[in-house]
Amino acid sequence: MKYQAAVLSLVVAIYTSAVVGDDNLIPPRREVYNNGKIFDITHRYQPDMPAFESSDGIGQFLWLPKSMKNGSIANNSEMKLPTHTGTHVDAPGHVFDHYFDAGFDVDSLDLHILNGPALLVDVPRDSNITAEVMKTLSIPRGVTRVLFRTLNTDRRLMFQKEFDSSYVGFTVDGAKWLVENTDIKLVGVDYLSVASYDYLIPSHLVFLKDREIILVESLKLDDVPAGLHSVHCLPLRLAGAEGSPIRCILIKY
Ligand SMILES: *[C@@H]1O[C@H](CO)[C@@H](O)[C@H](O)[C@H]1NC(C)=O
Ligand SMILES: *[C@@H]1O[C@H](CO)[C@@H](O)[C@H](O)[C@H]1NC(C)=O
Numbered sequence: 001m002k003y004q005a006a007v008l009s010l011v012v013a014i015y016t017s018a019v020v021g022d023d024n025l026i027p028p029r030r031e032v033y034n035n036g037k038i039f040d041i042t043h044r045y046q047p048d049m050p051a052f053e054s055s056d057g058i059g060q061f062l063w064l065p066k067s068m069k070n071g072s073i074a075n076n077s078e079m080k081l082p083t084h085t086g087t088h089v090d091a092p093g094h095v096f097d098h099y100f101d102a103g104f105d106v107d108s109l110d111l112h113i114l115n116g117p118a119l120l121v122d123v124p125r126d127s128n129i130t131a132e133v134m135k136t137l138s139i140p141r142g143v144t145r146v147l148f149r150t151l152n153t154d155r156r157l158m159f160q161k162e163f164d165s166s167y168v169g170f171t172v173d174g175a176k177w178l179v180e181n182t183d184i185k186l187v188g189v190d191y192l193s194v195a196s197y198d199y200l201i202p203s204h205l206v207f208l209k210d211r212e213i214i215l216v217e218s219l220k221l222d223d224v225p226a227g228l229h230s231v232h233c234l235p236l237r238l239a240g241a242e243g244s245p246i247r248c249i250l251i252k253y
């Protein structure tokens with residue numbers, strides 16, 4: 001029967017590639033899925049991805065203490081990674097000690113804010129995200145999730161091992177303007193920090209003070225059309241951690 005033959009050849013194919021080996025095995029690595037309907041906006045974790053204030057990238061973070069090559073029944077790797085590495089989320093405990101002590105970790109973040117309709121906007125390339133810039137973006141009330149694409153994307157900063165402090169981010173007045181004049185609860189940016197280097201901590205404080213806004217940093221926004229999408233971001237459920245790597249995708253409406 002046709003069906004049985006198909007199943008048999010599938011089993012043979014799996015057996016052949018698993019046991020006999022196949023030199024032509026090429027794993028798919030995609031940025032876009034389902035004919036352009038799903039965009040992966042997460043950066044790939046690899047040793048030469050940039051780390052804050054480091055010129056050497058994140059370095060080795062994966063080891064293989066148990067491997068089939070040296071007799072284990074399976075390959076089992078281990079990783080060690082700062083929680084604010086690559087595409088990641090900040091919880092309120094990141095910059096507020098009393099929130100940290102009270103347990104406002106990544107496990108306490110609202111998944112509803114991290115998942116839903118989101119606007120991808122282009123920030124004028126000649127400026128940091130100031131109050132003036134926020135005004136000109138005229139993001140309508142009712143928009144709760146915004147991903148800000150900036151000069152960082154054009155400069156491909158996340159693809160450069162060396163940290164660059166001249167990245168674009170929010171100034172304090174820009175952060176304040178967003179908090180006071182919009183309904184935005186999810187702020188996504190395209191480099192390691194939502195705050196520009198000169199306002200590193202003050203801008204974070206403005207955003208995280210009320211514990212209503214979630215910050216997602218180092219998003220990969222290349223080649224994604226501006227406009228409305230559905231965003232889906234899921235942090236690891238790390239109890240006690242004020243940050244976590246996060247997988248984010250955009251789905252076209
Ligand atoms: C097994 O091999 C890996 C590298 O493939 C090495 O890191 C690890 O230490 C080895 N473990 C033992 C028990 O030899
Ligand atoms: C891990 O397992 C595969 C077989 O599934 C084997 O080909 C490979 O060599 C192993 N890796 C290491 C580092 O031992």
Ligand SMILES: *[C@@H]1O[C@H](CO)[C@@H](O)[C@H](O)[C@H]1NC(C)=O
Pocket residue numbers: 125126127128151165166167168169196197198199
């Ligand atoms: C943004 O601010 C940083 C310092 O925080 C500065 O180095 C950079 O030149 C500014 N970028 C733009 C486009 O104004």
